[in-house]
Amino acid sequence: MHVPAAEVPLWLMLSVVALLAAFSPVPPWVVEQFYSLGVYPLIQTWLTTVTNLLPIAVLDGLIVSLLVVLLLWARRAWIVARHRSVVDAVWELARRSVRLTAAVALLFFWTWGCNYRRLPLEGTLSAGQGVTPTPERLRHAVADANGLAARLRPSVVSTSPSYDDLAVALRAPLNRALDLLGRPPLGAPGRPKFSLLLTPYFTAAGINGMVNPLALEAIVHPDLLPFERGYVLAHEWAHLAGLADEAEASAVGWLACMKGPPEAAYSASLYLIMEAVAALPAGERGEALRRVDVGVRADLQAIAERRVRQQPVVREAASRAYNEFLRANRIEDGTASYARALRLILASPVYDAMGDVRRDRKPPA
Numbered sequence: 001m002h003v004p005a006a007e008v009p010l011w012l013m014l015s016v017v018a019l020l021a022a023f024s025p026v027p028p029w030v031v032e033q034f035y036s037l038g039v040y041p042l043i044q045t046w047l048t049t050v051t052n053l054l055p056i057a058v059l060d061g062l063i064v065s066l067l068v069v070l071l072l073w074a075r076r077a078w079i080v081a082r083h084r085s086v087v088d089a090v091w092e093l094a095r096r097s098v099r100l101t102a103a104v105a106l107l108f109f110w111t112w113g114c115n116y117r118r119l120p121l122e123g124t125l126s127a128g129q130g131v132t133p134t135p136e137r138l139r140h141a142v143a144d145a146n147g148l149a150a151r152l153r154p155s156v157v158s159t160s161p162s163y164d165d166l167a168v169a170l171r172a173p174l175n176r177a178l179d180l181l182g183r184p185p186l187g188a189p190g191r192p193k194f195s196l197l198l199t200p201y202f203t204a205a206g207i208n209g210m211v212n213p214l215a216l217e218a219i220v221h222p223d224l225l226p227f228e229r230g231y232v233l234a235h236e237w238a239h240l241a242g243l244a245d246e247a248e249a250s251a252v253g254w255l256a257c258m259k260g261p262p263e264a265a266y267s268a269s270l271y272l273i274m275e276a277v278a279a280l281p282a283g284e285r286g287e288a289l290r291r292v293d294v295g296v297r298a299d300l301q302a303i304a305e306r307r308v309r310q311q312p313v314v315r316e317a318a319s320r321a322y323n324e325f326l327r328a329n330r331i332e333d334g335t336a337s338y339a340r341a342l343r344l345i346l347a348s349p350v351y352d353a354m355g356d357v358r359r360d361r362k363p364p365a
Contacts, residue, residue: 014099014102014103014106015098018102018105021105021109022109026117028118028119028120031115031117031118032118032119036114036118036242040115041242043110043216044187044188044240045188046188047111048189048216051191051215052190052191052217056196057195057196057219058212058214058215058217059195059198059215059219060195060196060197063197064197073093073096076092077089077090080092104214108213108214111216112216112242113213113244113329115242115244116244116245117330118244120245121181121248121344122344122347124181124183125181125344125347125350129347130340130346131346131347131351133279133342133343133346135280135281138277138280139276141342141345141351142272143291145269145270145273145354146273146293146296148265148266148269149266149269149270149273150293150295152262152265152266153266153299156262156266159226159263160226161261161263163220163229163233164192166192166230166263167191167192167233169260169264170189170233170234170237170256170260170261170264173234173259173264174189174234174252174253176256177252177256177259177353178238178256180255180349181252181349183241183242183243184241184242186237186241189240190218191217191218192218192219192220193217193218193220194220194221198219199221201318203221204309204310204311205310205311205317205318205319206310207221207318208221208224208228208232209221209232209236211236211239211240216240218239219236220232223306225299225303225306226263227263227266228303229267230263230264230266230267231254231257231267231270231271234252234256234260234264235249235250236249238250238252244329246326246335246337246340247337247339247344248341250341250344251341251344251345251350253268255345255353258354258356259353269296269354270300272354273292274303275339275341275345276288277289279339279342319335
């Protein structure tokens, strides 16, 4: 008598495949050659081109869809519990949850997540590694960034570039930065979008922007000050270019701004001043800030005042959650990777770009 083979449930099959994708020890060079340099640029160009056609954030649609699905599942669980048993309802809900989680995880790995496993950017620097941000180097960085910002500020203080303006101006500079560091160009720059659902959360959590990894779209905070927008957009575009690590996206975004218009270079200068001052020993930070140009310091104060709307509880919860997300994706230092950006920015050829701007931008008459 023939006994048919037992079918493997879809939820179980997807779970096994997702676990294999998450924990398989694939060498970084394999990810770099076959995914980050091969498959991902094609996916990014196609998917971002499609999502750019929509004026609203696809992420908002995904969130609404998830809420609808959860409501339908809850209704179904209630019916099953009434007509069969609570155990059956819980078991069915568990299977559905596992299946959806596994499917989303696999989509995440394929559309963007594998970039977390690529070869590190440090290997492309002149010395083959980053620079240790010693107090002396940090003081020099603050002085250099302040000198550049003070020269640029008179020509940009009266401007208020929109995200769309910056999107036009930053495309070529970003690709020049990527080329300088041996990375492929960004196929389709993401149209800067705002999230209607998440913006209040971004405000409370202190989040300036993000990339939707399932739709490869760039989402930015609508309330950023004009002199914050350039660096934030360049940072998110660096993510879109396949630089998942926060430090690497920060360094490439900073370099792109230095190669971009004065508004973007000024934005990146402010970012470097803030990061370098924060990395100095506590006793030196006040003196470092007092040495900053008065106008530049006023803009830094404006950024600090905007951040007052953050909610410490929400910010800490968001930071802890993102830290665990990064660690789960093999970024061992988690959210501390943001601070690691200084190792890359202070290294050649990234840091050299600021000297080029200082020579190119003449003081206003």
